[in-house]
Every structure is written in C-alpha cells, then in structure tokens.
Amino acid sequence: MPDSASNRKPRTGVAALTQAGDGDFSVIDAIGGPRGVVESMLPGFVFVVMFVITSDLRSTVLVSAVLAAVQVVARLIQRQSVMGALSGLVSVAICLVWAWHSHEARNYYMFGFITNAAYIVLLGISLIARVPGLGLVVEFIRSLPTDHFRDWFHGWMNDKPLKQAYMAITALWVGVFALRLLVQVPLYLSDRVAWLGTARLLMGIPFWALAIWVSYLIVATPMHRHRELERAAQRQSADSGDLTAERG
Template sequence: MSEPARPDVPQQSEQQQPEQQSDQAPARGMRALTGEEFSAAQAIGGVRGLVEAVLPGLVFVVAFVIFTPNLVIPLVASVVSALVLVVARLVQRTPVTQALGGLLGIAIGVVWAWTSGEAENYYAGGLLVNAAYLVVLLASILIRRPAVGYVVEALRAGLTPERVKADAEAGTSPFAALTAWREDPAKMRTYAIATWLWVGLFGLRLAVKTPLYFAGDIAWLGTFHLLLGVPLWALVLYLTWYVVRTPKVRGETT
C-alpha cells in the first residue's frame, strides 16, 4: 500500500517537508495522502495510469464474452495488451513500475486460469490478495495499531533507504515518527477511521466478487472487477486523504 515519498534533502526536519509539498503538484498513488491538495487523476497516474490498470482486464472480459467457450484467446489477448503497455513505456523511456506490476498480476491470473482450465481463476489471485489485505488491516485495528497510521507517518517522514542511512549516520532514529503518533489519542482515532475505510474497500470487493467467482459468472465478475478496482480505490484514497488531513488543518486554524 505504500511507496515512501523521496525527500529533496535527507536531513530536512519532518516539519519542513509537508510545507515543501504544498508547492508541488498533487502526488501519485499513496503519496497523495500527505499532499495539501488531492487530484484523483494525478493519484491514479492520469489517463495512462487508468488505461494500464483497466485495459488488460477489460480485454479479457470482452474477448471471453465473444469467444466463449474458448479460453485461450481471452488469456492471450490479456497478456498481449499488458505487454504492449510495458513496451510502450520502455520505448518512451518512462518508468515501467506500474505497467510491470500490472503485467505480473495478469500473468499470475493467466497461469492459474490456464492450468486449471477455469476462466474464473483469472481473478482468484486478486481475491486472495484482497482477503490478505482485509485480514491484516482488520487485525491492525483490533490490536490498536491501525496500519494507515504507519503508512501516512512513513510518507510524512520521507522514509527511504537514503533517509534511513543518513539518520543512522547522524545518530538519530529514522523510525521514531512511526510510533510517536500512537501516543496521541486524536491521531489514533483518525488513523483507525482511515484504516476502516480500507477494510470497507476490501470487504466490499470480496462480498461482491466472491459469490460471482464461485458461480463462474465471468461477465459480471469481470465487470465488477473493473468497477470496484480503480474507481473505488481512488474514492477511498480521497476519503483517506480527507480524514488524515482534516485534523491537521483544524489544528492549524485554531
């Protein structure tokens, strides 16, 4: 769920970094949680990020509906579309992390469906990943260590390997911010609420898609896979940003 934001200067204080972010464009992915502004388009990587997230799954569903009961064509078409997205980034010399991540997810689903001969297993890996996230996030709330708190505080502290190394050389603990917030009841409540949002996201996905998976209803399973994918993720990311930002803004204005 997280990719730490890279600070411009490793030795900057935690107080300076949020102010510096306010002059920057809205961040992408989970890094958007620490921005002063939120842009859903920027968070998902713009039109290109949306295409990379949606296209392979959309191609699979459409091809499956057209060529049923042939499973080979939808699987091959999905892989080819994911490969094209990776190659396009390589040709343009742009970061390939998101495209490669999508390709890996598609590859797992394709292998599972191909070896089992069951089209619904194209989505089995995603269901298992969602279930794992749900268990971890729910457990973090129950033990009073809401996971979103660690993600947000790590991003605000700018924890990267370079930052950790620099702080270690300076004789300071780079991980202090990851636990200090737990002494603040207001932050604990805020991060618990934010974590519940993500529990709801993964719970909703499982509640809707699992029955369709066991029913083997590929058309509807694929449709809800898309609808509950990027759009829902972006919505929950925005709500999380609003929840974790609001106490900070109120504190500054009182």
C-alpha cells in the same frame, strides 16, 4: 524529516495521502492519471470481453498478455516511468497463468480474492492492536524513519486526532476490501464470468478513487495540524541551537 511540498512528486495509491496535509493531494494523480487508469483497466476489460465473445480461453489469455506487455514497452520507448505498468504486468501475468493452468476463466480473478483477503487480515489485526496499518504506511512513506524510530512512532501515535483519523481510514479500507469479496465471490462460485469481470472493473479503479478521496477528507485536517506542530518544533529546536551557539 518530512519533505517540503515543493519538492514532492505526485504519488499514487495510498502513498498520495502523504501529500494531503499540505494541500497537494490530487485524486487523479493518486490513481495514476488518465493513462494509469487506462493501463490498469484495459487488460481486465479485454479479458472479460474477449472471453464472453469467443469462449476461447487460450486466445483471451494471449491477447491480454500481449496487451499488458505492450503497455510496458510503450513506456520504455517513451522513456517514462514503468513501475506502475510493470507492477500491473506482473499482476496480470499471475492472473493469466492461474486461469490458463486451471483451464477456467473465472480463476483469472482468484489472485485478487487472495490479495483482498490478505489486506483485510493485516489491516484488521492492526485495528485490533490499535496501531492503524494505513497510519504506519503513510507516516513511513512521509518521513522515512531511518533514525530515532521510537520518536517517529510516538510522534504520530500520540497525536490523538491524527491517530483517530488513521484508525478511521484503516477501517474504511477494510470495508472496501470486504465489500469486494462479498460481491465478487458469489459470482465466482456461480461461474458468472461476465458479471464477475464487470464487478471487478467497477469495484477496481472507481472504488479505489472513492476510497482515497474519502480517506483524504478524513486525514487532511489532522495531518495539516500535525505538520504545523512538527514545523513549530523544528523552528524552536533551530532557535535553541542558534542561541546555544551564540552563548558558546
């Protein structure tokens, strides 16, 4: 069963769309809040600025790694959730190791290329199969189908407006990931680290926020309608159960 709006905690990323139907959606929350934005962008910003200024890959990697670790430690000291910062640390660590091992600063961005390409493939396959990938993610997080998987799956897949909305936002995100590669890969191939880093920053959180906002505009109305239908069905089921109990 879906959680009530009052019991929900703010979610980040695509998971925030699970709250769109009840009017609890916030773009700021979806991108992790002001602190989350800073934590996401700062290591990459420091990496490109330091490398452009010093051309010293060793010191650039070291400072970026220390900065990412400090962000996690700061949250631990303040007894705050570390999941976002920790996942960011892992991602930054992979990028830094790749750059260090290859001795090329531009390879800091290789992991991002791979993940974007993987998302394009997975979401593209889901569009071809007519089972929108983002619909699967949002509905799974929203209602956690531990039982009656078939009923859960057909419940939203058979809601034509909702399915169409999920198809649309899945296609939108394929476009976002593809545009990132279209702009950034040529900069990588020409070894323009400064421009590549700038493009990566601009097409990171800002693009993420815009894509989430547009996704919200697309899914909010059909999701709200779908939830109203779910609640009506639950009330009808409860009323039927009460009536049966009275007759018994």
